[in-house]
Amino acid sequence: MRFKASIQNINTFTKLTASLNSLGPLAWVKLSDDQVCFTIIPEQGTQVWAVLSIDTIFETYTVQSAAGNVINLEVPLTSLTRALKSALNATSAQIRLTKKDNIPLLALTIVTTSASNSYAAFPTASANNNNEDGVDAPFDSAFGGGSRETIVTQEVPVRVLGPDTVAGLHEPQCREPDVHIILPPLLQLKSISDRFTKLALAGAKSGSGTTAARTRLELAANMHGCLRMSIKTDAMSISSVWTDLNNPELDPNQVAGGEIGLAEHPSTRMKQLGTADGRSDEGWASVRIDGRDWGKVMSVGRLGGRVIACFCHDHALILYVYLPNENGEDESVLTYYVSSYSA
Amino acid sequence: MVVLNFTLTPEAASKVHDLLLCLGKFSDAVAIEARSSRFTFTALNSSKSAYAALTLDAHTFFTKYECIPSRGGPDGRFTCSISTKALLSVFKGRLYDPLGRDGSIDRCEVSVSDKPSQTECRFIIKMICNQGVIKTYKLTYEAVEVMHALFDRNVAKNRWSMHSSAVKEYVEYFGTKTEMLDIFSGEGDDAKAVFKSYTEKISNGKEVLKHPLVTAVAVNTSDFEEFSVQPGLHIIISVKDFKAIAVHADTLKTSLKAFYSQPTRPLQFSYGCDGLACEFTLMTSGDYTAPSSQAPTPAPAVQILSRENSRPESRTRSFEMPPPAEPASASTSFRSARRRNPGSRQPAASKPAAPDPDSLFVRQDEDERWEPLEYNQDEEETLGWDASAEHDAAVFPTFRDSGSLARTETEGSGGGGGDGGGSTEVVAPTQRVSQIKGLW
Numbered sequence: 091m092r093f094k095a096s097i098q099n100i101n102t103f104t105k106l107t108a109s110l111n112s113l114g115p116l117a118w119v120k121l122s123d124d125q126v127c128f129t130i131i132p133e134q135g136t137q138v139w140a141v142l143s144i145d146t147i148f149e150t151y152t153v154q155s156a157a158g159n160v161i162n163l164e165v166p167l168t169s170l171t172r173a174l175k176s177a178l179n180a181t182s183a184q185i186r187l188t189k190k191d192n193i194p195l196l197a198l199t200i201v202t203t204s205a206s207n208s209y210a211a212f213p214t215a216s217a218n219n220n221n222e223d224g225v226d227a228p229f230d231s232a233f234g235g236g237s238r239e240t241i242v243t244q245e246v247p248v249r250v251l252g253p254d255t256v257a258g259l260h261e262p263q264c265r266e267p268d269v270h271i272i273l274p275p276l277l278q279l280k281s282i283s284d285r286f287t288k289l290a291l292a293g294a295k296s297g298s299g300t301t302a303a304r305t306r307l308e309l310a311a312n313m314h315g316c317l318r319m320s321i322k323t324d325a326m327s328i329s330s331v332w333t334d335l336n337n338p339e340l341d342p343n344q345v346a347g348g349e350i351g352l353a354e355h356p357s358t359r360m361k362q363l364g365t366a367d368g369r370s371d372e373g374w375a376s377v378r379i380d381g382r383d384w385g386k387v388m389s390v391g392r393l394g395g396r397v398i399a400c401f402c403h404d405h406a407l408i409l410y411v412y413l414p415n416e417n418g419e420d421e422s423v424l425t426y427y428v429s430s431y432s433a
Numbered sequence: 434m435v436v437l438n439f440t441l442t443p444e445a446a447s448k449v450h451d452l453l454l455c456l457g458k459f460s461d462a463v464a465i466e467a468r469s470s471r472f473t474f475t476a477l478n479s480s481k482s483a484y485a486a487l488t489l490d491a492h493t494f495f496t497k498y499e500c501i502p503s504r505g506g507p508d509g510r511f512t513c514s515i516s517t518k519a520l521l522s523v524f525k526g527r528l529y530d531p532l533g534r535d536g537s538i539d540r541c542e543v544s545v546s547d548k549p550s551q552t553e554c555r556f557i558i559k560m561i562c563n564q565g566v567i568k569t570y571k572l573t574y575e576a577v578e579v580m581h582a583l584f585d586r587n588v589a590k591n592r593w594s595m596h597s598s599a600v601k602e603y604v605e606y607f608g609t610k611t612e613m614l615d616i617f618s619g620e621g622d623d624a625k626a627v628f629k630s631y632t633e634k635i636s637n638g639k640e641v642l643k644h645p646l647v648t649a650v651a652v653n654t655s656d657f658e659e660f661s662v663q664p665g666l667h668i669i670i671s672v673k674d675f676k677a678i679a680v681h682a683d684t685l686k687t688s689l690k691a692f693y694s695q696p697t698r699p700l701q702f703s704y705g706c707d708g709l710a711c712e713f714t715l716m717t718s719g720d721y722t723a724p725s726s727q728a729p730t731p732a733p734a735v736q737i738l739s740r741e742n743s744r745p746e747s748r749t750r751s752f753e754m755p756p757p758a759e760p761a762s763a764s765t766s767f768r769s770a771r772r773r774n775p776g777s778r779q780p781a782a783s784k785p786a787a788p789d790p791d792s793l794f795v796r797q798d799e800d801e802r803w804e805p806l807e808y809n810q811d812e813e814e815t816l817g818w819d820a821s822a823e824h825d826a827a828v829f830p831t832f833r834d835s836g837s838l839a840r841t842e843t844e845g846s847g848g849g850g851g852d853g854g855g856s857t858e859v860v861a862p863t864q865r866v867s868q869i870k871g872l873w
Contacts, residue, residue, distance in 0.1 A: 112805050116642060166642040169608065173646055176606040193641055204602065238599065238656045241625075242606045245647040277802070284806045291808050385805040392803040 091250070093121055093161050093187040095151040097174075097198075100183055102413070103147040104174040105392045106140070106424075111167035112389040113138055118256065121153045121161045131259065135383045136429075139261050142422040146413060148185075161187065162251035165196065173198050173244035180242075187248075194250050200242040262427045264408060267400035268356045268375035271311045272336040273409075276391030279319075282330050283307060283388065286321040287381030289328070306431060307384060310376035311401050313337050313361040316368035321381070331368045338398060375401035377430035387426055395424070405430055434548055435511045436501040437467050441541040445494055446560075447529035448684075448709060450521070452487050455681035457517040458673065459483055466579040467500045467511045475579055476517075482716040483674050484582035493708030496540070503547075511545070513574040515556060523558050523570045538562050545574075582714040584701045589692035591618075591666060593626070594659040597682035597689045597704065599652075603628055604679045607672060608646030614672040615719070616691075618654070618662040625651040626660065630672045658688055668696050669719040678702050678713050685709065693717065 097103055106128070110117055114132040126147070128140040144151050155161050177183040177200040184199045273279060287305050310318045315337060320329030337357075345351045352358065364373020390397075390411050400408040409426040441449065452474060456463050460476040467473075472489045491498040502509030530537035542559040555571040562568065607614075607630040617627040629649040654660040682689045682704045693700035696719025703712045 109803070164642065169646045172608050173648075176648070193644075195647075204599075239653060240603070240656075241651040243647075243649040243651070244606075244608070245649075247641045247644045249642060280803075288806070288808060382805070382808065389803045389805055 091156070091161060091187065092152060092154040093185075095148040095185055097147060097177065097183040097185055098145065098149040099147050100174060100177045100180060102393065104171060104178065106142075106147070107167050107171040107174060109390040109392060109424075110138060110140070111171055112386040115167060117165050117167050118251065118259065119163045119165050120256070121163070123153065123159050129259070135380070136387050137262065137427045138424060139427070140422070140424040142413070143415075146415060146422045157253050160253075162253070162256045163187070163194075163196070164249040164251055166246065166248075169246045170196070173246055176200060176242055176244060177202075179204075190245070194248050196246045196248050198242075198244040198246070200244065201239065202242065203237050203239050261425075262406075264406055264427070265402055266356050267408065268360050268403045269311045269313055269401040270337060270340075270357060271313075271315070271317060271399055271401075272338060273397040273399050274317065274332050274335060276388050276397060280385065280388035280391060283319060283381060283384050286319065286328060287385065289326070290321050290323050290381065305381035306378050307381045308376055308378050309384075309401075309407060310374040311335075311399065312364040312368070312370075312373040312375070313357055314364050314366040314368075314373065316364070316366065317399075318368060318374065318376075333366065333368050375403040377401060377404065377407045377428070378432075379407065379428050379430065383428070387428060390424060390426070393424075402430075404432075435503045435545060436499060437511055437543075437545040438497070438499045439472070439495045439543050440497040441494075441543070442496055443529035443538050443540065445489075445496075446524060446538060446541040447527070448494075450524040450526055450528060451681060451684045452709070452711070453517060453521050453524055455677050456485055456487070457521060458677035459485055461517055462514050463517050463520065464512065464514045464577060464579045465574075468502070468509070469500050469507060472498070472500070473579075475581070477580070477582075478674075483671070484714045486581065486712045486714075488705075488710045488712075490708035490710070495708075510579075511547075512577060512579040513545075513556070514577040515572055515574045519572050523560070523572070528560075582699070584692075584699055584712075584714045586692050586701070588698075589694045589701065591662040591668075591694060592659065592690065592692045593657050593662055594688050594690040595657045597679060597685065597687055599656065600679045600689050601683040603650045603652065604676050606650050607648045607676070610645045611648070611672050613669055614675050615667055615669050617667045618660075618664055619651075620664040624654050624664060626654055626657070626662070627651045659690075666695070667719045668693055668700060668717050670700060670715045670717055674713070674715055681711070685711075 107117075110128055110130050113136055114130040116130075118127075118129040118131070120127040120129070124144065126142045126144060128138070128142070130138040153159055153161055177198065180200045180202045182201045186197055186199075188195060188197050286307060290305050306321070308318075308320045308322070310320075315333055315335040317332040317335055318329055320327065340352055340355065340357065342349050342352050345355060347354070360373055360375065362373075364370045387409065390409075393411065393413055395411040395413045398410045398412075400410070402408070407428040407430065409424075409428070411424040411426070413422040413424070415421065453463065456474060456476040459478045462476075464475045464477075465473070466475065468491075470491045472491065472494075474485075474487045474489075476485045477483070489495065491500070500511065502511045525536060527534075527536040528538050528541070539561045542561065544557050544559075545555075546557055547554045553571075554574065556574045558570045558572065560568040560570075610632070611630040612632045613630070615627070615629040615631065617629065619625045619627065627649050629647070631647045632645045634644070679689065682702075685704065685706050687704050687706045690703045691700065692703065696717050698717065699714050700717045701712060701714050703710070705711050
């Protein structure tokens with residue numbers, strides 16, 4: 091079993107693991123010849139199934155195993171994120187699977203170069219004193235010569251999962267969505283949902299009901315570019331409505347049944363209902379989600395991808411987060427499965 | 434009767450803040466030893482594995498310094514112990530601010546009132562602020578004997594020195610929650626020094642994934658200002674102590690020097706500038722049967738000289754040393770001392786101005802706004818109304834459109850018109866609901 095790669099895009103990788111870490115501490119990482127999959131299946135809350143093309147984060151990538159060159163690992167995300175953060179200013183970073191004392195681990199080797207005189211940019215009296223007998227030192231400082239190369243090794247303990255362990259893990263199946271819509275900037279969405287949740291919790295101390303029931307957000311969208319987020323408690327009812335959002339067209343080649351399938355698609359029917367100003371009561375597909383869990387999902391916004399939300403009325407909300415990439419091919423997608431509470 | 438008066442510039446006062454912050458990582462109480470020529474803060478941790486002595490020079494560190502101990506003549510000393518927290522709440526952060534913003538001071542005057550005629554002995558600190566405001570703090574202290582750890586640099590043949598900013602940079606790579614730091618000097622031509630932070634605990638099964646990160650930072654020995662360590666030597670100290678030292682040394686922007694002989698023998702870190710000399714003596718562990726100790730008095734180890742010529746250090750320093758008996762009890766007895774003087778003005782043992790411990794080591798980035806909100810922590814900040822009108826109904830009568838103005842509800846508890854204090858607070862509605870039309 092061999093896995094070795096150099097990390098091409100440390101920033102993206104760090105943001106990815108940080109986002110995933112907010113949903114759960116452990117990730118199932120599946121390394122194969124053509125893609126890298128990160129899956130978080132928390133005991134409760136939202137699942138994430140991320141499929142990345144190799145070159146989104148890695149280059150010079152090798153993976154070999156007896157099981158068809160696929161390696162399945164269970165990785166603690168907090169440690170991995172911490173390790174990756176130390177590579178943010180690195181000149182190069184490598185990751186490989188290795189074993190120490192019979193414990194498998196992912197070893198990151200990070201090379202950083204910093205100017206040796208970086209601390210002498212504002213020389214202090216004491217720094218000058220130290221240099222009095224160092225003949226070369228003043229030249230070093232003056233010409234910026236010499237740099238410190240430091241090699242940092244971070245070892246993240248992991249667990250290797252056998253093929254039979256992961257065989258039972260399947261991506262959730264869902265019916266065709268009623269409404270699909272491109273979400274507004276996630277930072278905006280997050281700050282509003284955080285606000286709502288906070289307000290609901292502030293009231294929770296005095297009122298009745300469990301907090302879980304109180305932080306329930308209702309998220310709804312129609313096929314006319316509207317998104318509505320609302321929260322209702324005994325004491326209040328607030329909602330925010332976005333309009334003029336985009337409902338992407340479905341590609342007939344991607345829909346089961348082609349043109350006919352498209353004509354019978356639930357979203358085609360939903361297009362007949364509702365209005366673009368969001369005032370009509372008709373045409374909304376809505377889900378009830380937990381505000382805290384939603385806050386964790388929104389953490390993915392740091393990756394800056396385009397997000398399409400698919401609403402299955404009263405059933406589930408699926409977010410597809412497309413990571414920005416240069417060449418436009420082999421898109422990397424993070425899929426979030428948020429299930430709807432029944433009431 | 435002791436005379437101890439000194440004055441600090443804002444810069445010096447903020448250095449006192451920095452050093453207290455560092456000593457706070459070792460012990461709850463700092464011991465103070467004042468002599469006519471110097472003033473020393475010392476701290477010994479509870480496991481007695483780390484001892485810190487930070488010495489302020491009477492002439493260079495202070496603008497004015499006067500110390501006449503009650504006995505012992507010129508070699509006499511005044512010693513006491515004060516809670517680190519109490520001192521930190523006086524020597525707050527940002528005492529020095531060239532722009533004179535909030536919290537900055539003009540100077541700091543300290544004196545000790547220890548007169549037999551007075552019942553109270555206090556450590557008095559006056560912060561003279563820019564707007565003519567004088568804040569006076571009177572701290573209780575406990576008279577203790579101050580101990581010093583003995584460290585003989587002649588025996589410590591292994592030594593290195595490096596700029597603190599580089600050391601701090603290395604420390605930042607370490608994962609959180611690790612316990613040990615192994616300082617290793619490599620062998621061979623292209624030798625490197627390795628700082629490895631790890632945790633000894635070995636766990637199995639699922640627990641393995643909770644094992645803290647193991648971080649090894651390999652540094653070219655040529656990046657040290659001086660590096661003269663026996664190749665192949667491992668020496669192990671606590672990573673927490675090392676972090677505290679590296680962070681404090683970095684506030685002085687100076688070189689950090691290390692002196693040690695072999696595992697299980699003490700190691701000393703030393704640095705300082707501008708009249709402040711810091712020495713930390715730490716207990717080490719490691720395999721002392723390793724190659725290093727085969728020559729128990731190590732012959733001068735291979736000298737690896739860096740750009741800066743290392744000058745032969747011929748300093749012979751040894752401290753007087755009664756065996757380290759401990760001010761560990763100091764913290765508890767300090768507390769009892771405080772209880773005995775309930776009337777004294779104690780600075781609230783408020784949270785020291787210590788920043789979030791993580792923030793020292795973890796990159797603070799704009800990424801944070803993406804983190805899920807911690808709703809539990811900031812509940813207190815939330816300004817909210819209690820719209821439920823349920824549980825306080827008896828205290829604040831609700832009014833209703835019955836004409837009785839809710840007196841019915843207070844009558845029971847108020848017990849009649851005479852002490853109807855509660856009902857006078859009732860604000861009558863200006864209008865009856867029945868008079869309002871078309872609103873609902």
